[in-house]
Amino acid sequence: MKTTALSVNLNKVATVRNTRHLGIPSLTRAATLCLQAGAHGITVHPRPDERHIRGTDVTELGTLLQAWPDREYNIEGNPLHNLMDVVGNLVALKLPVHQVTFVPDGEGQFTSDHGWTFPQDAARLKPLIDQAHAWGVRVSLFMDAEPEAMAAAKAVGADRVELYTEPYAAAWGTAQQATQLARFARAAQAALDAGLGVNAGHDLSRDNLSAFVSQVPGISEVSIGHALIADALELGYEATIKDYLRCIAQAAPQYRAG
Ligand SMILES: CC(=O)[C@@H](O)[C@H](O)COP(=O)(O)O
Numbered sequence: 001m002k003t004t005a006l007s008v009n010l011n012k013v014a015t016v017r018n019t020r021h022l023g024i025p026s027l028t029r030a031a032t033l034c035l036q037a038g039a040h041g042i043t044v045h046p047r048p049d050e051r052h053i054r055g056t057d058v059t060e061l062g063t064l065l066q067a068w069p070d071r072e073y074n075i076e077g078n079p080l081h082n083l084m085d086v087v088g089n090l091v092a093l094k095l096p097v098h099q100v101t102f103v104p105d106g107e108g109q110f111t112s113d114h115g116w117t118f119p120q121d122a123a124r125l126k127p128l129i130d131q132a133h134a135w136g137v138r139v140s141l142f143m144d145a146e147p148e149a150m151a152a153a154k155a156v157g158a159d160r161v162e163l164y165t166e167p168y169a170a171a172w173g174t175a176q177q178a179t180q181l182a183r184f185a186r187a188a189q190a191a192l193d194a195g196l197g198v199n200a201g202h203d204l205s206r207d208n209l210s211a212f213v214s215q216v217p218g219i220s221e222v223s224i225g226h227a228l229i230a231d232a233l234e235l236g237y238e239a240t241i242k243d244y245l246r247c248i249a250q251a252a253p254q255y256r257a258g
Pocket residue numbers: 009011012044045047076103110111112142201202203225
């Protein structure tokens with residue numbers, strides 16, 4: 001049994017960097033500080049419009065992660081748009097990529113706000129999942145917390161699902177929190193029962209993280225960007241990462257490998 005991994009999403013560092021032509025803040029510097037502080041991995045979501053993460057960032061971070069063989073690189077995006085080209089480029093360069101997270105975002109979408117739909121998406125996902133597996137890359141599917149969809153995600157070939165946690169985050173601290181936690185716990189258990197690993201992400205924060213990982217079973221990885229980078233602006237990367245790791249450790253989560 002292992003603890004839940006923390007993968008730091010660097011999209012928002014790139015968002016700030018892209019407002020000038022000075023190259024600061026540096027993504028590789030941010031990644032290094034997060035990894036030195038104990039983060040288990042780095043996540044990026046290179047959108048087709050390159051509003052934050054650019055193709056060059058993906059390659060530079062892959063090069064950096066070569067020096068951190070015990071950490072993971074997770075690339076998110078829509079495999080029907082630019083993601084497969086981005087990942088294929090990393091593979092061709094023999095740079096590490098441990099996981100792809102397929103997200104059904106439209107081009108130019110404000111932010112991710114829903115998961116894949118089954119059975120409708122199965123036929124177009126299958127060859128893309130097979131391609132990622134041929135590259136030796138684990139595939140996670142971004143999914144709404146719907147227990148009945150998990151068996152279909154497994155059947156199409158996914159290794160993991162990433163539960164889209166915005167509805168939980170929005171309910172945290174309200175009368176709906178327990179209902180949402182129970183819903184996510186059912187979805188996670190259904191995924192585990194189907195033989196999938198379970199990741200989670202979107203709007204997770206130092207406030208809502210402990211309750212989630214303690215009450216939703218089997219969370220292998222959380223990917224966190226927006227709130228974490230906002231915290232880092234105030235606390236610095238080292239203190240921020242250590243506090244997110246404390247939130248996870250406090251919940252003492254354990255998961256089945258998958
Ligand atoms: C897939 C997902 O959950 C997102 O959180 C995404 O990575 C965030 O993208 P933006 O940073 O562009 O909002």
